[in-house]
Amino acid sequence: MSLVSLGQSVQDIAVFTAVRESRLVYPILLSTHLACIATFGGLILITNLRLLGWTLTDIPTADLIRALRPWKQFGLVVMLTCGVLLGASKASEYLPNPFFQLKMALLVALALHGVYFRRTVYRAAVVAERKARAAAVVSLILWSGVVSMGRWIAYYDPPTAATNLPTANSVRLPTTTCATVAAIQAAALGGPTKIISSTATPSDTCTSTAAIADLAARLWIALVC
Amino acid sequence: MYDTSTNFLNVHEWAYGLTEIVHILSLAVGIGLIALVDLRLLGVAIGRASAERLWKATAVVSLMGLIVAVTTGLMIFSTDPIRYFHHPTMRFKLVLVVMALAFNYTVHGRVVRSDSPRLAASAVAVLSPVMWVTVVFSGLFYAFT
Numbered sequence: 473m474s475l476v477s478l479g480q481s482v483q484d485i486a487v488f489t490a491v492r493e494s495r496l497v498y499p500i501l502l503s504t505h506l507a508c509i510a511t512f513g514g515l516i517l518i519t520n521l522r523l524l525g526w527t528l529t530d531i532p533t534a535d536l537i538r539a540l541r542p543w544k545q546f547g548l549v550v551m552l553t554c555g556v557l558l559g560a561s562k563a564s565e566y567l568p569n570p571f572f573q574l575k576m577a578l579l580v581a582l583a584l585h586g587v588y589f590r591r592t593v594y595r596a597a598v599v600a601e602r603k604a605r606a607a608a609v610v611s612l613i614l615w616s617g618v619v620s621m622g623r624w625i626a627y628y629d630p631p632t633a634a635t636n637l638p639t640a641n642s643v644r645l646p647t648t649t650c651a652t653v654a655a656i657q658a659a660a661l662g663g664p665t666k667i668i669s670s671t672a673t674p675s676d677t678c679t680s681t682a683a684i685a686d687l688a689a690r691l692w693i694a695l696v697c
Numbered sequence: 698m699y700d701t702s703t704n705f706l707n708v709h710e711w712a713y714g715l716t717e718i719v720h721i722l723s724l725a726v727g728i729g730l731i732a733l734v735d736l737r738l739l740g741v742a743i744g745r746a747s748a749e750r751l752w753k754a755t756a757v758v759s760l761m762g763l764i765v766a767v768t769t770g771l772m773i774f775s776t777d778p779i780r781y782f783h784h785p786t787m788r789f790k791l792v793l794v795v796m797a798l799a800f801n802y803t804v805h806g807r808v809v810r811s812d813s814p815r816l817a818a819s820a821v822a823v824l825s826p827v828m829w830v831t832v833v834f835s836g837l838f839y840a841f842t
Contacts, residue, residue, distance in 0.1 A: 498841075499837060499838055499840075499841040502837055503833060503837040503838065506721070506833050506837060507833045507834065509721065509725050510721075510724050510725050510728040510729060510732075510829065510830070510833050511728060511729055511826060511829070511830065512732075513725030513728075513729040514725065514726070514728065514729015514730045514732050514733045515729065515732075515736075516729075517725070517726060517729055517730065517758075518729075521758070527754045527755070527758075528744070528746060528750075528751075528754050530746075531744030531745065532744065535743075535744040536743060536744055539741065539742060539744060540743065543736060543741070619718065619721055619725070620718045620722075623714060623717055623718045623721060624714060624718075627714050
């Protein structure tokens with residue numbers, strides 16, 4: 473079963489169809505999702521700043537984490553509820569979207585980081601300083617990634633031609649994406665000047681992981697050239 | 698005459714999206730840290746820290762977040778100023794942002810510093826996040842109206 477048809481059967485469930493077709497519910501959910509980032513994001517940020525030892529050093533880290541935990545949990549529940557409703561209501565568009573896939577992967581990584589640092593940092597009576605710094609760095613990177621990928625989802629142009637329908641492990645990406653991937657390969661061989669002059673072979677089919685390479689390549693091109 | 702087609706954000710494919718991401722991340726920094734102070738004002742104990750202590754500890758980072766959010770916001774505005782300026786939802790948002798900023802650095806700052814009455818502190822702690830969340834809502838509803 474392809475990701476598109478799987479998504480189609482998810483979004484055909486009555487509640488998700490209702491969300492998608494409502495004129496008001498969709499933007500309200502989206503706004504609430506974003507408002508959660510704006511308000512509860514601060515709780516995550518202050519926890520990370522304390523874990524790094526940059527602020528409020530007179531308050532024990534464990535006390536701060538314990539005080540904020542129920543509020544973070546509340547925020548997460550609201551954010552996830554809105555997120556699931558939004559995502560599932562357009563599942564056939566989102567599941568094959570490489571930025572959506574990346575966002576989900578980052579969320580899984582966030583959960584794993586929570587489990588990994590649970591004993592030494594998040595539920596520790598006395599927090600180990602070095603572990604705390606590591607946890608904060610990982611958390612900040614992953615959360616910024618989640619927010620960024622969330623925004624990029626909207627910028628993905630799905631393939632239009634029906635000749636090569638997407639499957640689970642082969643998703644067609646816009647030609648520019650494949651051109652950029654080809655440009656990295658050219659760059660690896662010939663250096664930055666080659667990128668601009670290289671006429672990439674416009675191959676139409678790319679794996680979905682090419683989107684990650686695409687993002688890295690474009691950033692790299694912007695920095696180097 | 699200002700020509701939007703020469704605007705950096707309209708010329709470079711990824712510039713607009715990246716600016717939006719910075720806008721969202723920075724508003725989370727700015728608004729989120731204000732929300733933390735509001736939580737304390739509402740009586741949530743955070744270690745032994747007073748609201749004033751939290752306000753001072755977060756003031757610089759929060760201000761930086763707000764400055765970046767306003768700057769990136771103006772950058773996005775510059776991509777199509779006439780459309781944004783005449784759109785009622787965007788006008789509402791802009792007025793509200795100015796009000797929320799003024800509120801934050803006058804009333805909010807004063808309530809945090811002094812031993813203000815419990816009721817006043819609570820009222821401010823409710824009004825402040827309501828204003829900021831409305832700013833976020835109006836920013837998003839602009840795209841849907």
